[in-house]
Amino acid sequence: MGAYAKNLQRRLRNPLPPAAVSMIREGAEAREKAILKGIFDGNCNVTRCQRVIKGENWFNTSTRAYYCGTCAREINRWSQRDEGKVICVEVTDPNDKPPFPR
Numbered sequence: 189m190g191a192y193a194k195n196l197q198r199r200l201r202n203p204l205p206p207a208a209v210s211m212i213r214e215g216a217e218a219r220e221k222a223i224l225k226g227i228f229d230g231n232c233n234v235t236r237c238q239r240v241i242k243g244e245n246w247f248n249t250s251t252r253a254y255y256c257g258t259c260a261r262e263i264n265r266w267s268q269r270d271e272g273k274v275i276c277v278e279v280t281d282p283n284d285k286p287p288f289p290r
């Protein structure tokens with residue numbers, strides 16, 4: 189159960205029906221995913237991935253969003269092959285946003 193559903197249940201005198209708990213949890217998880225997608229220490233920006241990237245932030249100089257190492261290396265493999273450019277760079281500081289390579 190997610191934190192939101194747990195807190196809501198704690199506030200109520202009677203426990204929530206299981207169906208309501210799962211509806212709340214799914215909604216909270218979807219909102220959380222939407223908020224964290226592609227941000228520093230959030231989740232990978234690739235929709236089908238969205239892996240937690242805490243401690244492994246790769247900045248994509250083209251989309252200006254953050255990716256996990258696996259997706260960033262895959263993107264770099266293609267960008268190097270097609271344009272001879274490395275477009276994803278691993279960063280440790282959210283203020284470090286390298287420009288797109290010339």
Ligand SMILES: [Zn+2]
Nearest residue numbers: 232237256259
């Ligand atoms: Zn990824």
